[in-house]
Amino acid sequence: MRMFPAMRVKISGLDPHQQYYIAMDIVPVDNKRYRYVYHSSKWMVAGNADSPVPPRVYIHPDSPASGETWMRQVISFDKLKLTNNELDDQGHIILHSMHKYQPRVHVIRKDCGDDLSPIKPVPTGEGVKAFSFPETVFTTVTAYQNQQITRLKIDRNPFAKGFRDSGRNRMGLEALVESYAFWRPSLRTLTFEDIPGIPKQGISNANFG
Amino acid sequence: MRMFPAMRVKISGLDPHQQYYIAMDIVPVDNKRYRYVYHSSKWMVAGNADSPVPPRVYIHPDSPASGETWMRQVISFDKLKLTNNELDDQGHIILHSMHKYQPRVHVIRKDCGDDLSPIKPVPTGEGVKAFSFPETVFTTVTAYQNQQITRLKIDRNPFAKGFRDSGRNRMGLEALVESYAFWRPSLRTLTFEDIPGIPKQGISNANFG
DNA sequence: TAATTGACACCTAGGTGTTAAAGT
């Protein structure tokens, strides 16, 4: 299933006439498995992480494109797909449920992307830069653990329109959205000269339903 | 709109470990404009062709891929889109209505595809091969000129299911399908050593509705 | 007990020919 809300970034500092691939992968934040404690509304450590899964990379469908093209548009990863099926053969990114993950954006010069593949780790070295935004760390689930996440998904995802209660109290939602850095700024800026100042902490959430 | 029925080909003779792009373009068969004479069921010359349109190329979405990958599957061009809008900015292939056209399949070695672009002519030379199947020549229309084509489209295109008359006499259809080489063989074989023997004549049809 | 799966109704998104109206 798709990751929602999706990562969206703007890029500056590229060579306008150079061709680049842009890709995303998702790496474990730590070696732990988590459980959600409802009465304290917190994720707590619940043992060690499951064994690693096959590496997968989402190559942005506009790739390859010129620096000019990439910089002119907002780059959205809304078609990136996640799965908890370790035997997946459709190129989806494989994750364990109840673990914490960090999405990363990779900018790869075309001449360095020769062994770029959806089923191999992203290459490193000259001509490849990686960006992580800590406020986009999220915890995977197969069923939502609190009603705020459910409301965020239903109210903001067009495909969940059928579950919207138009008479619902919107007061609580606005405050909620504020607290989810992953959602509100919703648009990060990547620079090749500088990574923006320390971002505020936030949590987002993806499910495997 | 999409071309229907779509071109489908199988390829042999590629280097399994070489990367290739596969593309399609559509070129005028002659310099004439046509009209359909209903009582004789024939296309007749009706003047000279309209002025040329901007060149467009459909790059198969699986491109680039290895020779092994291309040869293992049937290569379908069912997502190729046509338009009669000369100002089109969505990369569709631009054609004039009431003209005759020939689709061409291009196989391009990756290292020869550096200036391959949806809005530039297909490169020629070493490492690029083009294939034309005369039985896939078709005449463009904005409204169907005979009921046989309408029936072929409705009966074979999944998206036209709503117009199917399940009680319809199927006898006529089978004979019709036989006469449309573009539809029946429906799968052409491209070889790098040899182009198959002279194909039988046929007509297909695309509309701009 | 907690986590996961699959059938389901309800959406978005977009591909059909039909038809009436407009264009040439």
Added chain:
DNA sequence: ACTTTAACACCTAGGTGTCAATTA
């Protein structure tokens, strides 16, 4: 008189959370 366009109902294809059943 013929060609083209745009609104329309009817499809395919696939993305939602829900809920009941299943799994571990």
